[in-house]
Amino acid sequence: MKQNILLIFGGQSSEHEVSLKSVTTIYENIDHELFDIYPVGITKEGKWLLYRGANFNFTENNWQEKGVPCILSPDVTHHGLLLLRDAQDIVNIKINKVFPIMHGKYGEDGTIQGLCTLAQLPFVGCGVLSSAISMDKSFTKIAVEKTGIRQAKYVLVKSSELKHMNQVVSKIEETFGYPYFVKPANAGSSVGINKVHNKRELEHALRVAAKEDAKILVEETIIGREVEVAVLGNEELQISGVGEILAAAEFYDFDAKYNNAESKTVICAELPDEIKENLREAAKKIYKAVDAKGLSRVDFFVTETGDMIFNEINTMPGFTKISMYPMLFEDFGISIKNLITELINLASL
Helix, strand or coil: CCEEEEEEEECCCCCHHHHHHHHHHHHHHCCCCCEEEEEEEECCCCCEEEECCCCCCCCCCCHHHHEEEEEECCCCCCCEEEEEEECCEEEEEECCEEEECCCCCCCCCCHHHHHHHHCCCCECCCCHHHHHHHHEHHHHHHHHHCCCCCECCEEEEEHHHHHHHHHHHHHHHHHCCCCEEEEECECCCCCCCEEECCHHHHHHHHHHHHCCCCEEEEEECCCCEEEEEEEEECCCEEEEEEEEEECCCCCCCHHHHHCCCCCEEECCCCCCHHHHHHHHHHHHHHHHHCCCCEEEEEEEEECCCCCEEEEEEECCCCCCCCCHHHHHHHHHCCCHHHHHHHHHHHCEC
């Protein structure tokens, strides 16, 4: 018997459009012989709509216009989706599992995971705590510190402190020298991140990051190659090979990731085998340190001297046409169709 799978996409984060690309790839490659799919989009305004159209390219199908209002009920007895045709016509659609293909705030920060947990619906990916820890870069650093894996030095700034900008700048400048990376503690796809070289740029970058989150991370600049490792599983883990990002810009920001054709991904990074194995082992340790499950992509820098420095973990990596996570496992011998099936099979509370 087929399982009813709820695909949730869109959302109110700055990565709304990336989610539309990811869900399109998922829908195109999911095994429709095993699963009946219920695609539910969340608009930028927060409205939930069950898509009832025939075109499943969600980047171009005007899904909002062909959507029926609905909600994922937290009532365990409903065990699924409530279709709200009108006040007198509410239909309960039973759901077996949820695949929340959402990136950034409200998608991979523990919020949608909490709703699924309340509803007692197994879902793909990390749980509430691990999602929240991994989304908040400051708490990720605390968790990873216990592993002994090297990280960039940093200063944590709260947006409320920016009214005393001179004091904040002095604190940062006294900790380590320019240039810095300034980033929101809670944001993905490099949204709100800037590299700064002087006080004027630092003040501007702090204000930009504060628009995305109340906490801001200021990190030392690490000069090195940007590499990524994909992890799949709950108790028994599969660790991919090491991929490399060749950014067209000074760093791999949102535009470089999704809009600049000059940015390249190398599926098998040219690194010594020993360094590759160290990266794979470090990815496993970090995955376990944040209590991840289902899937994650772990990102590092590798310096000219071969030092390995942890950058961040992404608990719901992209599934766009150019996303590293599915390509790494394709190279590992797992097709995207089988990868999606495995992820759904791993879904849990």
